[in-house]
Amino acid sequence: MTHTYEHRVTSEVGRLRTVLLHRPGAELKRLTPRNSDKLLFDAIPWAGRAQEEHDAFAQALRERGVEVLYLTELLQDALEYEEARDVAIAGVIDDGRWGDQLRKVVEGYLRDLDPEVLAQVLIAGLAHEELKAGHGLVYRLMDRHDFIIDPLPGLLFTRDNSAWIGDRVAVTSLAMPARRPESALTGLVYAHHPRFAGVEPVYDRSLEHVEGGDILLLSPGVLAVGTGERTTPAGVERLARRVLGAGLAHTVLAVPIAQERATMHLDTVCTMVDVDTVLMYPPMASSLTAYAVTADGGELRVAEPRPFLEAAADAMGLDRLKLIDTGLDPVTAEREQWDDGNNTLAIAPRLAVAYERNIETNAQLEAAGIEVIRISGSELGTGRGGPRCMSCPILRDPPPA
Numbered sequence: 001m002t003h004t005y006e007h008r009v010t011s012e013v014g015r016l017r018t019v020l021l022h023r024p025g026a027e028l029k030r031l032t033p034r035n036s037d038k039l040l041f042d043a044i045p046w047a048g049r050a051q052e053e054h055d056a057f058a059q060a061l062r063e064r065g066v067e068v069l070y071l072t073e074l075l076q077d078a079l080e081y082e083e084a085r086d087v088a089i090a091g092v093i094d095d096g097r098w099g100d101q102l103r104k105v106v107e108g109y110l111r112d113l114d115p116e117v118l119a120q121v122l123i124a125g126l127a128h129e130e131l132k133a134g135h136g137l138v139y140r141l142m143d144r145h146d147f148i149i150d151p152l153p154g155l156l157f158t159r160d161n162s163a164w165i166g167d168r169v170a171v172t173s174l175a176m177p178a179r180r181p182e183s184a185l186t187g188l189v190y191a192h193h194p195r196f197a198g199v200e201p202v203y204d205r206s207l208e209h210v211e212g213g214d215i216l217l218l219s220p221g222v223l224a225v226g227t228g229e230r231t232t233p234a235g236v237e238r239l240a241r242r243v244l245g246a247g248l249a250h251t252v253l254a255v256p257i258a259q260e261r262a263t264m265h266l267d268t269v270c271t272m273v274d275v276d277t278v279l280m281y282p283p284m285a286s287s288l289t290a291y292a293v294t295a296d297g298g299e300l301r302v303a304e305p306r307p308f309l310e311a312a313a314d315a316m317g318l319d320r321l322k323l324i325d326t327g328l329d330p331v332t333a334e335r336e337q338w339d340d341g342n343n344t345l346a347i348a349p350r351l352a353v354a355y356e357r358n359i360e361t362n363a364q365l366e367a368a369g370i371e372v373i374r375i376s377g378s379e380l381g382t383g384r385g386g387p388r389c390m391s392c393p394i395l396r397d398p399p400p401a
């Protein structure tokens with residue numbers, strides 16, 4: 001008998017049933033002072049310790065009844081299918097840096113790999129010296145520190161490379177060059193893994209830039225989408241057109257943010273911890289605004305910008321969207337923001353996973369009646385992402401009314 005799997009996410013806080021994680025692997029060992037800026041890490045993580053931290057994160061979720069899926073395993077399964085292998089290889093060898101000769105060598109190399117190793121190479125990349133059959137002008141002119149296939153350490157942040165909106169998945173179009181290939185892999189999984197047979201993506205990676213960390217499902221039918229460098233204005237417009245058109249939402253709030261390192265996605269500055277409560281980086285609480293976008297026949301209606309909390313409450317049908325008042329002094333607030341203190345993952349209403357190091361923010365959450373599951377993230381956090389960034393919910397119960 002075949003099992004049919006459910007996939008549906010309509011809020012940030014409905015009880016979490018299934019989540020997609022990526023256990024970091026050899027790709028973290030590719031980071032060096034020479035390439036870490038480009039690969040968007042602020043330090044060189046100790047890979048073994050990062051894995052321990054990640055295993056503890058996954059275990060904390062399992063202990064609360066969450067099914068944890070791993071991206072590497074899903075990708076390996078998907079690559080069992082020849083069609084998926086062909087798509088994967090064609091995507092990788094379409095690399096303008098290589099020239100014909102190197103392209104031929106790499107294609108031959110990849111075609112000889114079994115699905116497990118192929119998945120590992122797609123994730124961890126291929127270093128110059130690993131291509132034993134390498135020869136020809138381009139290969140010889142390359143710096144030996146260069147990667148022929150770039151590693152993808154950003155895969156750790158599964159929130160960004162795909163996001164479920166209702167029963168449809170948005171395969172995202174990441175803005176940062178180092179992260180762009182990630183959604184080729186998640187796209188392959190959703191297109192070829194039998195668990196996702198019949199799933200029709202609502203967004204794809206060829207479209208304008210949208211990153212999943214910017215998408216918040218405030219309540220069934222209401223999305224907030226951070227916009228700036230990562231999710232561009234054209235990206236949020238396209239996403240709004242798609243989700244409103246598909247009836248997955250009635251309102252999309254476009255929320256401009258200064259997407260700097262410490263505030264790179266909407267979920268970096270704001271996450272939900274209850275059906276009517278958000279945790280937010282204090283300086284943003286009064287400054288964030290939102291443009292409510294709704295469907296108007298075949299077109300989009302865009303309202304005048306309003307304070308985010310007000311516009312969100314209105315769209316959600318609430319009198320007020322509550323804010324956890326962390327009351328932190330500016331220095332502590334900035335330190336804990338840098339360490340992803342506001343990037344919590346709700347497992348259920350009033351139950352959230354957070355990095356243990358953000359002592360003050362976590363204390364304020366508890367004072368507000370939120371149960372906090374603390375995980376350590378000294379190595380995981382070097383990529384500037386917290387529990388929400390590291391998780392892509394695939395199934396949540398509907399939130400309580």
Ligand SMILES: NC(=O)NCCC[C@H](N)C(=O)O
Nearest residue numbers: 040157213265383384385389
């Ligand atoms: N949603 C998130 O904020 N994800 C964290 C992404 C971190 C990654 N190093 C990046 O810069 O894209």
